Amino acid sequence: MCRAQEGEEQAQANERVRALLERQHDPSRVLGLSDGVFAIIITLLVLDIRVPELTGGHSLVEALREIRPSLTAFLISFIVAGMHWVGHRDLFGLIRRTDRGLVWLNILYLLPLCMLPFGASLLGRYEEEPAALRIYGLVLVLIAVMRAAIWLYATRRPHLLWQPLDDRQRRVGLALNLFPGLGYLLALLLAAAAPDASLVVYGSLPLLYFLSITVLRRTRDRNLEYTGFT
Amino acid sequence: MCRAQEGEEQAQANERVRALLERQHDPSRVLGLSDGVFAIIITLLVLDIRVPELTGGHSLVEALREIRPSLTAFLISFIVAGMHWVGHRDLFGLIRRTDRGLVWLNILYLLPLCMLPFGASLLGRYEEEPAALRIYGLVLVLIAVMRAAIWLYATRRPHLLWQPLDDRQRRVGLALNLFPGLGYLLALLLAAAAPDASLVVYGSLPLLYFLSITVLRRTRDRNLEYTGFT
Amino acid sequence: MCRAQEGEEQAQANERVRALLERQHDPSRVLGLSDGVFAIIITLLVLDIRVPELTGGHSLVEALREIRPSLTAFLISFIVAGMHWVGHRDLFGLIRRTDRGLVWLNILYLLPLCMLPFGASLLGRYEEEPAALRIYGLVLVLIAVMRAAIWLYATRRPHLLWQPLDDRQRRVGLALNLFPGLGYLLALLLAAAAPDASLVVYGSLPLLYFLSITVLRRTRDRNLEYTGFT
């Protein structure tokens, strides 16, 4: 066999290996599974709004008052889930390839996320009980920790990204990924002393997060650093 | 460094920024999440048709009569959800890119939509109670309001669209998006005085909407204005 | 303005119209919604297998005997749903574009399909009651009717298909689409006289359908007519 042929065969084998790796690292099914999980979670949340007793001429106001606790838990959890979906979409917008570690980190991120309906159910029933507020906070802290873990894992591996991030971008991103987690940790610790304050933190954090990203984007408009956060 | 090199590097950086924005504005995951939510909602609706008591030789007719209220609520809600899915598909058929505002408006549109199974469950149990009819109407009005908000937001930003709409097209589209909402508002207001009429409006609106679009499309066949509505 | 310019502008406008129609007729979201519904239905079916009472040293056999009726209903309904998903995939494998009618026919096809978990639940609880067997049969007949309606609608409009079918292919396809429906109609009519036979028909029809397609494919191997059926 002549050298030119050998070289060509080697090139073809390399090309096959490259194509195989590209298929194995394609993130599309990871995103499909995650979107499915998010869609189911935000839809399952409503199952915990109990149908109120209406016989005997209840007014609309009385009916709404009866379902208020579970409705509050639904609204908070829906917005929390929405915020995390947007964050997941932003994060994977930077990611070009998924390797084995990233696939498993994403599954471990979905684990506490799937517990959100349970947390919401608990909160809808015992909204004043510290233990319920703590379990809810624990679920949210775990989601934030896993989110930060994916951020750290992916941004340390430039071959997984569409374009590498510099150290400053990575730190800013980590802070933004951890920020909701710290808020939830605070609410968790507040649960026993001030259940009402704890509930208010759970409800207002997505709003705060939203506002802080807006401010960051406004103040540094020419900079691309924060455009990755919706 | 010579000027030609600088120019080329600048061009490459611009190209990377453009590609990054294009990925961030890609609507595919927004549509994936929305389709998932719609699929789950129309499937969850059936969970509220209670299994009737059949022991003791019930006939088919008796069994169907027993489940009639929840079956009515299922059928109305299924068609309502179907109509909104078709409307969502038409709307996003015009949209080429999604920015931060559109992503969040879509999530806030899914919020009342996710409450549809709760509304249907309430209606299936208390179909004559004004409070139940009002909560159901409220959910439907909120969906219509959010739908109109997405329409207004997107059509005011030509860079988000495949092709810009003129003022007349925007007004017609807004009217078509608000029309079901006004009908539901009427049914909501009718709930106390005439519960039966209210239920009939909920059931017949999708049909009316369907017919009005058909008529619009027939009368202006050469016009592209209404082809965006299925 | 000179004529050449006018012609070019007209061509560009035509091109925009063509691209708009192509986007509106893209079947991808129709398939996404349908796959989501199928996935949810086959997964919800399991929710009706009641957890048996095991305290007091029940053996595996006793436990399985206790859940047998709901397990039977699950298995039959799972295979029925699987058969219809395969049929839906085959049918839409021929379809290139979806127009307004096809989108709505598909939604009306999903309507009885979404009632399958209800039917299975009824059957799991009252497997000997004629009324339960009839409602289950009614759901299956409605699915088959809607499936045949989509077949007739789509194959009569060659612009919706990848390649037109001749009359013979259309008739054979219609027969194959209606065949399960006729079987279910028979089982429905048998329900009062012979509940056991009715249940056997529900369980064995997917198998019969599977076998008949296999035979058709074997005997006419060079013919492409039946390759469209999995």
Place this chain on the structure above:
Amino acid sequence: MCRAQEGEEQAQANERVRALLERQHDPSRVLGLSDGVFAIIITLLVLDIRVPELTGGHSLVEALREIRPSLTAFLISFIVAGMHWVGHRDLFGLIRRTDRGLVWLNILYLLPLCMLPFGASLLGRYEEEPAALRIYGLVLVLIAVMRAAIWLYATRRPHLLWQPLDDRQRRVGLALNLFPGLGYLLALLLAAAAPDASLVVYGSLPLLYFLSITVLRRTRDRNLEYTGFT
């Protein structure tokens, strides 16, 4: 008609047949359905964590202790489902086309998979009962058997694959596909004699599987054989 024309028409007809087969064998809807099923299963699992009784000042620790059995069943089943999703993704990463047999084998693979929430529910309620542990093991063994069946079916048909596997690769893959199944079979047989040990096996197998693949990948880094397993 001249010969050149005939030849061209024949070529066009062949091209149409090829395109038709390519569409029919496209695995995208098979993957869409499977991802939907996986997403629903891992999300449904949480529905079995019962909301604990918290009134009367339960502490967080007491509340968590109360839900421990169902939480254990949730965690084990979530990781099992995650492991199978990763395995499914790896397997179909090798597959280029799906034929009729593969489509049906995949549906029959989803059948025991859909029973996982039932098994988890049973385990969460009767974690010490041999019958519950056996039914859970039976479900897991059936999933592993179907997974091995898909592996055998697909790897024997090189036209379904992106690139053919040699005999050694096929045997190694079969072993890796069967390995969890054998572990589950062991746990199933252990159920009566040592319920605790059985539960430990269910919980630790995904970890063992994970470790064994890691070791395999480390020891043969230059070899592509095991890169197909995440």
